[in-house]
Amino acid sequence: xxxxxxxxxxxxxxxxxxxxxxxxxxxxxxxxxxxxxxxxxxxxxxxxxxxxxxxxxxxxxxxxxxxxxxxxxxxxxxxxxxxxxxxxxxxxxxxxxxxxxxxxxxxxxxxxxxxxxxxxxxxxxxxxxxxxxxxxxxxxxxxxxxxxxxxxxxxxxxxxxxxxxxxxxxxxxxxxxxx
Amino acid sequence: xxxxxxxxxxxxxxxxxxxxxxxxxxxxxxxxxxxxxxxxxxxxxxxxxxxxxxxxxxxxxxxxxxxxxxxxxxxxxxxxxxxxxxxxxxxxxxxxxxxxxxxxxxxxxxxxxxxxxxxxxxxxxxxxxxxxxxxxxxxxxxxxxxxxxxxxxxxxxxxxxxxxxxxxxxxxxxxxxxxxxxxxxxxxxxxxxxxxxxxxxxxxxxxxxxxxxxx
Numbered sequence: 001x002x003x004x005x006x007x008x009x010x011x012x013x014x015x016x017x018x019x020x021x022x023x024x025x026x027x028x029x030x031x032x033x034x035x036x037x038x039x040x041x042x043x044x045x046x047x048x049x050x051x052x053x054x055x056x057x058x059x060x061x062x063x064x065x066x067x068x069x070x071x072x073x074x075x076x077x078x079x080x081x082x083x084x085x086x087x088x089x090x091x092x093x094x095x096x097x098x099x100x101x102x103x104x105x106x107x108x109x110x111x112x113x114x115x116x117x118x119x120x121x122x123x124x125x126x127x128x129x130x131x132x133x134x135x136x137x138x139x140x141x142x143x144x145x146x147x148x149x150x151x152x153x154x155x156x157x158x159x160x161x162x163x164x165x166x167x168x169x170x171x172x173x174x175x176x177x178x179x
Numbered sequence: 180x181x182x183x184x185x186x187x188x189x190x191x192x193x194x195x196x197x198x199x200x201x202x203x204x205x206x207x208x209x210x211x212x213x214x215x216x217x218x219x220x221x222x223x224x225x226x227x228x229x230x231x232x233x234x235x236x237x238x239x240x241x242x243x244x245x246x247x248x249x250x251x252x253x254x255x256x257x258x259x260x261x262x263x264x265x266x267x268x269x270x271x272x273x274x275x276x277x278x279x280x281x282x283x284x285x286x287x288x289x290x291x292x293x294x295x296x297x298x299x300x301x302x303x304x305x306x307x308x309x310x311x312x313x314x315x316x317x318x319x320x321x322x323x324x325x326x327x328x329x330x331x332x333x334x335x336x337x338x339x340x341x342x343x344x345x346x347x348x349x350x351x352x353x354x355x356x357x358x359x360x361x362x363x364x365x366x367x368x369x370x371x372x373x374x375x376x377x378x379x380x381x382x383x384x385x386x387x388x389x390x391x392x393x394x
Contacts, residue, residue, distance in 0.1 A: 003242045003243075003244065007242065008242055008244055008245050011240070011241060011242060011245065011249070012245050012248060012249060012252075015237075015241075015249050015252050015253065016252055019252050019253065019255070019256035022256060022260070023256060023259055023260065026259075026260045026263050026264070027263060030263040030264060030266065030267035030268075033267035033268070034263070034266050034267050037266075037267070037270055110274065112277055112278070114361070115211050115212075115360065117357070117361075156357070
Protein backbone atom coordinates (compact mmCIF):
# COMPACT_ATOMS: atom_id res chain seq x y z
CA UNK A 1 0.00 0.00 0.00
CA UNK A 2 1.41 3.34 -1.04
CA UNK A 3 0.63 6.30 1.20
CA UNK A 4 1.08 9.81 -0.11
CA UNK A 5 3.74 11.99 1.45
CA UNK A 6 1.14 14.58 2.25
CA UNK A 7 -0.82 12.12 4.34
CA UNK A 8 2.31 11.12 6.26
CA UNK A 9 3.17 14.72 6.99
CA UNK A 10 -0.38 15.63 8.00
CA UNK A 11 -0.73 12.63 10.30
CA UNK A 12 2.51 13.47 12.08
CA UNK A 13 1.50 17.13 12.25
CA UNK A 14 -1.79 16.15 13.83
CA UNK A 15 -0.13 13.90 16.41
CA UNK A 16 2.47 16.50 17.37
CA UNK A 17 -0.16 19.25 17.57
CA UNK A 18 -2.41 17.24 19.86
CA UNK A 19 0.60 16.32 22.03
CA UNK A 20 1.71 19.95 22.19
CA UNK A 21 -1.77 21.09 23.16
CA UNK A 22 -2.02 18.45 25.89
CA UNK A 23 1.40 19.43 27.25
CA UNK A 24 0.47 23.10 27.22
CA UNK A 25 -2.57 22.22 29.30
CA UNK A 26 -0.60 20.20 31.85
CA UNK A 27 2.08 22.88 32.01
CA UNK A 28 -0.49 25.58 32.69
CA UNK A 29 -1.81 23.39 35.50
CA UNK A 30 1.49 22.44 37.14
CA UNK A 31 3.58 25.51 36.27
CA UNK A 32 2.39 27.69 39.16
CA UNK A 33 2.72 24.78 41.64
CA UNK A 34 6.30 24.08 40.52
CA UNK A 35 7.21 27.77 40.61
CA UNK A 36 5.80 28.06 44.12
CA UNK A 37 7.78 25.00 45.23
CA UNK A 38 11.01 26.41 43.85
CA UNK A 39 10.23 29.68 45.62
CA UNK A 40 9.60 27.84 48.90
CA UNK A 41 12.84 25.90 48.51
CA UNK A 42 14.81 29.10 47.96
CA UNK A 43 13.05 30.71 50.94
CA UNK A 44 13.88 27.72 53.16
CA UNK A 45 17.51 27.83 52.02
CA UNK A 46 17.75 31.55 52.79
CA UNK A 47 16.28 30.99 56.25
CA UNK A 48 18.70 28.11 56.85
CA UNK A 49 21.82 30.15 56.14
CA UNK A 50 20.66 33.61 57.18
CA UNK A 51 18.18 33.62 60.07
CA UNK A 52 15.68 36.38 59.59
CA UNK A 53 16.64 36.81 55.96
CA UNK A 54 14.19 38.08 53.40
CA UNK A 55 13.72 37.53 49.70
CA UNK A 56 14.77 41.12 48.95
CA UNK A 57 17.17 40.77 46.06
CA UNK A 58 20.27 42.85 45.49
CA UNK A 59 21.09 43.28 41.84
CA UNK A 60 23.99 45.70 42.15
CA UNK A 61 27.07 43.55 42.76
CA UNK A 62 30.35 42.65 41.12
CA UNK A 63 31.29 39.02 40.77
CA UNK A 64 34.47 37.97 39.01
CA UNK A 65 33.89 34.21 39.35
CA UNK A 66 30.59 34.20 37.46
CA UNK A 67 29.21 31.75 40.00
CA UNK A 68 27.01 34.10 42.00
CA UNK A 69 23.46 33.95 40.68
CA UNK A 70 21.50 35.99 43.16
CA UNK A 71 22.01 37.83 46.41
CA UNK A 72 19.33 38.24 49.04
CA UNK A 73 19.64 40.83 51.76
CA UNK A 74 18.76 40.30 55.41
CA UNK A 75 19.27 42.10 58.72
CA UNK A 76 22.38 40.11 59.65
CA UNK A 77 23.99 40.02 56.24
CA UNK A 78 23.46 38.49 52.85
CA UNK A 79 22.53 35.12 51.35
CA UNK A 80 24.36 34.25 48.13
CA UNK A 81 22.98 31.78 45.65
CA UNK A 82 26.04 30.27 43.95
CA UNK A 83 26.36 27.48 41.40
CA UNK A 84 29.85 25.93 41.44
CA UNK A 85 30.54 23.02 39.11
CA UNK A 86 30.32 19.72 40.97
CA UNK A 87 31.37 16.24 39.94
CA UNK A 88 28.64 15.94 37.37
CA UNK A 89 26.95 19.28 36.86
CA UNK A 90 26.32 22.50 38.73
CA UNK A 91 25.55 22.42 42.45
CA UNK A 92 23.06 25.09 43.44
CA UNK A 93 23.74 26.25 46.97
CA UNK A 94 23.03 29.12 49.32
CA UNK A 95 25.79 30.72 51.38
CA UNK A 96 24.93 33.06 54.23
CA UNK A 97 27.54 35.70 55.08
CA UNK A 98 27.17 38.23 57.90
CA UNK A 99 28.05 41.89 57.77
CA UNK A 100 31.53 41.13 59.16
CA UNK A 101 32.22 38.94 56.16
CA UNK A 102 32.02 35.66 58.07
CA UNK A 103 30.13 32.63 56.75
CA UNK A 104 26.98 31.97 58.77
CA UNK A 105 26.12 28.69 57.10
CA UNK A 106 25.60 26.90 53.82
CA UNK A 107 22.71 24.96 52.37
CA UNK A 108 22.54 22.94 49.18
CA UNK A 109 19.38 23.49 47.15
CA UNK A 110 19.92 21.08 44.26
CA UNK A 111 22.69 18.90 42.87
CA UNK A 112 23.36 15.76 40.85
CA UNK A 113 26.30 14.39 42.83
CA UNK A 114 26.89 10.64 43.20
CA UNK A 115 24.46 9.03 45.61
CA UNK A 116 26.22 7.92 48.78
CA UNK A 117 29.39 9.91 48.09
CA UNK A 118 29.04 13.49 46.90
CA UNK A 119 25.35 13.54 47.71
CA UNK A 120 26.22 13.29 51.41
CA UNK A 121 27.12 16.99 51.22
CA UNK A 122 23.45 17.82 50.82
CA UNK A 123 22.03 15.00 52.93
CA UNK A 124 20.13 15.59 56.14
CA UNK A 125 22.35 13.10 57.98
CA UNK A 126 24.90 13.66 60.77
CA UNK A 127 27.75 13.32 58.25
CA UNK A 128 26.18 15.87 55.89
CA UNK A 129 25.40 18.32 58.69
CA UNK A 130 28.95 18.01 60.07
CA UNK A 131 30.38 18.67 56.63
CA UNK A 132 28.31 21.82 56.08
CA UNK A 133 28.93 23.00 59.64
CA UNK A 134 32.68 23.24 58.88
CA UNK A 135 32.11 26.31 56.76
CA UNK A 136 30.41 28.35 59.47
CA UNK A 137 32.68 31.11 60.74
CA UNK A 138 35.04 31.04 57.77
CA UNK A 139 36.21 34.54 56.96
CA UNK A 140 38.65 33.98 54.18
CA UNK A 141 38.94 31.54 51.32
CA UNK A 142 38.37 27.90 52.27
CA UNK A 143 40.04 24.78 50.88
CA UNK A 144 39.95 21.06 51.52
CA UNK A 145 42.79 19.53 53.58
CA UNK A 146 44.19 17.89 50.45
CA UNK A 147 44.83 21.39 49.06
CA UNK A 148 46.36 22.50 52.40
CA UNK A 149 43.08 23.98 53.61
CA UNK A 150 41.11 23.24 56.74
CA UNK A 151 37.95 21.64 55.36
CA UNK A 152 37.71 17.87 55.81
CA UNK A 153 36.56 16.56 52.45
CA UNK A 154 33.80 13.97 52.28
CA UNK A 155 35.03 10.40 51.91
CA UNK A 156 35.38 9.58 48.23
CA UNK A 157 34.01 12.94 47.18
CA UNK A 158 36.95 15.32 46.97
CA UNK A 159 35.60 16.87 43.77
CA UNK A 160 32.26 17.67 45.40
CA UNK A 161 33.99 19.03 48.50
CA UNK A 162 36.20 21.24 46.34
CA UNK A 163 33.15 22.46 44.44
CA UNK A 164 31.45 23.50 47.69
CA UNK A 165 34.64 25.34 48.73
CA UNK A 166 34.70 27.09 45.36
CA UNK A 167 31.10 28.17 45.90
CA UNK A 168 31.81 29.49 49.40
CA UNK A 169 34.89 31.33 48.13
CA UNK A 170 32.93 32.94 45.31
CA UNK A 171 30.35 34.15 47.82
CA UNK A 172 33.08 35.46 50.17
CA UNK A 173 34.82 37.29 47.35
CA UNK A 174 31.55 38.80 46.24
CA UNK A 175 30.61 39.77 49.80
CA UNK A 176 33.88 41.65 50.21
CA UNK A 177 32.83 43.92 47.37
CA UNK A 178 29.42 44.72 48.87
CA UNK A 179 28.93 47.86 50.95
CA UNK B 180 -6.57 -12.22 26.59
CA UNK B 181 -5.25 -14.02 29.59
CA UNK B 182 -4.17 -12.05 32.63
CA UNK B 183 -2.31 -14.93 34.26
CA UNK B 184 -0.34 -15.71 31.13
CA UNK B 185 0.54 -12.04 30.59
CA UNK B 186 1.60 -11.62 34.20
CA UNK B 187 3.73 -14.75 34.11
CA UNK B 188 5.38 -13.52 30.92
CA UNK B 189 5.96 -10.04 32.34
CA UNK B 190 7.44 -11.36 35.57
CA UNK B 191 9.50 -14.29 34.31
CA UNK B 192 9.63 -15.59 30.75
CA UNK B 193 9.47 -12.19 29.02
CA UNK B 194 10.58 -9.92 31.85
CA UNK B 195 11.61 -6.62 30.22
CA UNK B 196 14.72 -6.27 32.38
CA UNK B 197 16.01 -9.76 33.01
CA UNK B 198 15.05 -11.45 29.72
CA UNK B 199 14.51 -8.79 27.08
CA UNK B 200 17.29 -6.64 28.59
CA UNK B 201 15.36 -3.42 27.96
CA UNK B 202 15.54 -0.29 30.07
CA UNK B 203 19.02 -1.14 31.35
CA UNK B 204 20.09 2.49 31.72
CA UNK B 205 17.50 3.40 34.32
CA UNK B 206 17.76 0.01 36.02
CA UNK B 207 21.48 0.44 36.61
CA UNK B 208 21.39 4.11 37.46
CA UNK B 209 18.58 4.53 39.98
CA UNK B 210 18.43 1.14 41.69
CA UNK B 211 20.04 2.26 44.92
CA UNK B 212 17.02 2.56 47.20
CA UNK B 213 13.58 0.99 47.52
CA UNK B 214 11.91 4.39 47.14
CA UNK B 215 13.67 5.00 43.82
CA UNK B 216 12.84 1.54 42.53
CA UNK B 217 9.15 1.73 43.37
CA UNK B 218 8.85 5.30 42.08
CA UNK B 219 10.62 4.59 38.81
CA UNK B 220 8.73 1.32 38.33
CA UNK B 221 5.40 3.04 38.91
CA UNK B 222 6.23 5.90 36.55
CA UNK B 223 7.32 3.53 33.78
CA UNK B 224 4.28 1.30 34.31
CA UNK B 225 1.86 4.22 34.02
CA UNK B 226 3.62 5.53 30.93
CA UNK B 227 3.72 2.10 29.28
CA UNK B 228 0.00 1.54 29.90
CA UNK B 229 -0.93 5.01 28.58
CA UNK B 230 1.27 4.83 25.50
CA UNK B 231 0.20 1.23 24.77
CA UNK B 232 -3.47 2.19 24.95
CA UNK B 233 -3.13 5.26 22.74
CA UNK B 234 -0.85 3.59 20.21
CA UNK B 235 -3.12 0.59 20.02
CA UNK B 236 -6.13 2.85 19.50
CA UNK B 237 -4.32 4.68 16.69
CA UNK B 238 -2.71 1.60 15.15
CA UNK B 239 -4.87 1.72 12.03
CA UNK B 240 -4.50 5.48 11.62
CA UNK B 241 -0.72 5.82 11.86
CA UNK B 242 0.92 4.98 8.53
CA UNK B 243 3.64 2.37 8.76
CA UNK B 244 6.41 4.64 7.44
CA UNK B 245 6.18 7.18 10.25
CA UNK B 246 5.15 4.88 13.08
CA UNK B 247 8.36 5.22 15.13
CA UNK B 248 8.23 9.02 14.97
CA UNK B 249 4.58 8.93 16.01
CA UNK B 250 5.25 6.48 18.87
CA UNK B 251 8.12 8.55 20.22
CA UNK B 252 6.02 11.72 20.11
CA UNK B 253 3.22 10.02 22.03
CA UNK B 254 5.61 8.48 24.57
CA UNK B 255 7.50 11.76 25.03
CA UNK B 256 4.18 13.48 25.64
CA UNK B 257 3.20 11.09 28.42
CA UNK B 258 6.68 11.20 29.96
CA UNK B 259 6.63 15.00 30.08
CA UNK B 260 3.20 14.94 31.70
CA UNK B 261 4.44 12.52 34.38
CA UNK B 262 7.62 14.57 34.85
CA UNK B 263 5.66 17.80 35.38
CA UNK B 264 3.19 16.13 37.74
CA UNK B 265 6.02 14.63 39.81
CA UNK B 266 7.82 17.97 40.00
CA UNK B 267 4.64 19.63 41.17
CA UNK B 268 3.23 17.05 43.58
CA UNK B 269 6.05 14.62 44.50
CA UNK B 270 9.18 16.77 44.59
CA UNK B 271 11.07 14.28 46.77
CA UNK B 272 10.80 11.55 44.15
CA UNK B 273 11.43 14.02 41.37
CA UNK B 274 14.70 15.24 42.86
CA UNK B 275 15.74 11.71 43.76
CA UNK B 276 15.25 10.35 40.23
CA UNK B 277 16.36 13.57 38.57
CA UNK B 278 17.26 13.24 34.93
CA UNK B 279 16.01 9.64 34.72
CA UNK B 280 12.36 10.67 34.59
CA UNK B 281 12.70 12.60 31.30
CA UNK B 282 14.94 9.79 30.09
CA UNK B 283 12.02 7.32 30.26
CA UNK B 284 11.34 8.62 26.73
CA UNK B 285 14.28 6.57 25.52
CA UNK B 286 13.57 3.62 27.80
CA UNK B 287 13.46 0.89 25.16
CA UNK B 288 10.87 -1.01 27.13
CA UNK B 289 8.15 1.56 26.40
CA UNK B 290 8.95 1.81 22.69
CA UNK B 291 9.57 -1.93 22.54
CA UNK B 292 6.06 -2.72 23.81
CA UNK B 293 4.56 -0.15 21.44
CA UNK B 294 6.30 -1.71 18.46
CA UNK B 295 6.10 -5.38 19.44
CA UNK B 296 2.66 -5.50 21.00
CA UNK B 297 0.44 -2.41 21.00
CA UNK B 298 0.74 -1.81 17.26
CA UNK B 299 -0.66 -5.29 16.56
CA UNK B 300 -3.26 -5.86 19.29
CA UNK B 301 -6.50 -4.33 20.51
CA UNK B 302 -6.71 -1.65 23.18
CA UNK B 303 -7.67 -3.86 26.10
CA UNK B 304 -4.94 -6.46 25.68
CA UNK B 305 -2.43 -3.66 25.03
CA UNK B 306 -3.37 -2.07 28.34
CA UNK B 307 -3.00 -5.45 30.02
CA UNK B 308 0.36 -5.99 28.34
CA UNK B 309 1.53 -2.56 29.50
CA UNK B 310 0.44 -3.33 33.06
CA UNK B 311 2.11 -6.76 33.18
CA UNK B 312 5.33 -5.59 31.55
CA UNK B 313 5.36 -2.66 33.95
CA UNK B 314 4.91 -5.01 36.91
CA UNK B 315 7.78 -7.14 35.60
CA UNK B 316 9.99 -4.08 35.21
CA UNK B 317 9.10 -2.85 38.69
CA UNK B 318 9.69 -6.28 40.23
CA UNK B 319 13.12 -6.65 38.64
CA UNK B 320 14.02 -3.09 39.60
CA UNK B 321 12.89 -3.56 43.21
CA UNK B 322 14.88 -6.79 43.55
CA UNK B 323 18.05 -5.06 42.30
CA UNK B 324 17.29 -2.07 44.56
CA UNK B 325 16.83 -4.16 47.69
CA UNK B 326 20.07 -6.10 47.14
CA UNK B 327 22.12 -3.02 46.27
CA UNK B 328 20.74 -0.97 49.13
CA UNK B 329 21.30 -3.77 51.63
CA UNK B 330 24.87 -4.54 50.56
CA UNK B 331 25.85 -0.98 49.63
CA UNK B 332 24.34 1.03 52.48
CA UNK B 333 23.30 -1.70 54.90
CA UNK B 334 19.71 -0.46 55.02
CA UNK B 335 16.27 -1.53 53.83
CA UNK B 336 13.52 0.76 52.56
CA UNK B 337 15.62 3.89 52.07
CA UNK B 338 13.50 6.96 51.36
CA UNK B 339 10.38 5.26 52.72
CA UNK B 340 10.92 3.68 56.12
CA UNK B 341 12.95 4.43 59.22
CA UNK B 342 13.70 7.75 60.89
CA UNK B 343 13.70 10.59 58.38
CA UNK B 344 13.42 8.10 55.55
CA UNK B 345 16.97 6.89 56.11
CA UNK B 346 15.86 3.27 55.96
CA UNK B 347 16.05 0.50 58.53
CA UNK B 348 19.65 -0.37 59.29
CA UNK B 349 20.36 -4.09 58.94
CA UNK B 350 24.11 -4.23 58.44
CA UNK B 351 25.92 -1.97 60.94
CA UNK B 352 28.52 0.56 59.82
CA UNK B 353 31.22 0.28 58.54
CA UNK B 354 30.48 -3.13 56.99
CA UNK B 355 28.30 -2.17 53.99
CA UNK B 356 30.35 -2.16 50.76
CA UNK B 357 29.76 1.23 49.17
CA UNK B 358 30.96 -0.10 45.81
CA UNK B 359 27.73 -2.07 45.43
CA UNK B 360 25.74 1.17 45.39
CA UNK B 361 28.08 2.62 42.75
CA UNK B 362 27.88 1.75 39.02
CA UNK B 363 30.21 -1.24 39.28
CA UNK B 364 27.94 -2.83 41.87
CA UNK B 365 24.94 -2.11 39.66
CA UNK B 366 26.40 -4.18 36.83
CA UNK B 367 27.42 -6.98 39.19
CA UNK B 368 24.08 -7.25 40.97
CA UNK B 369 22.11 -6.97 37.73
CA UNK B 370 24.16 -9.86 36.34
CA UNK B 371 23.32 -11.99 39.36
CA UNK B 372 19.63 -11.10 39.11
CA UNK B 373 19.62 -12.07 35.40
CA UNK B 374 21.25 -15.39 36.28
CA UNK B 375 18.79 -15.88 39.13
CA UNK B 376 15.83 -15.40 36.81
CA UNK B 377 17.27 -17.87 34.28
CA UNK B 378 17.78 -20.42 37.06
CA UNK B 379 14.26 -19.90 38.35
CA UNK B 380 12.77 -20.32 34.87
CA UNK B 381 14.71 -23.52 34.35
CA UNK B 382 13.49 -24.90 37.68
CA UNK B 383 9.88 -24.03 36.89
CA UNK B 384 10.23 -25.56 33.43
CA UNK B 385 11.62 -28.81 34.84
CA UNK B 386 8.75 -29.02 37.30
CA UNK B 387 6.09 -28.57 34.62
CA UNK B 388 7.83 -31.11 32.42
CA UNK B 389 7.96 -33.68 35.24
CA UNK B 390 4.27 -33.14 35.89
CA UNK B 391 3.61 -33.68 32.19
CA UNK B 392 5.65 -36.87 32.16
CA UNK B 393 3.72 -38.36 35.09
CA UNK B 394 0.46 -37.80 33.32
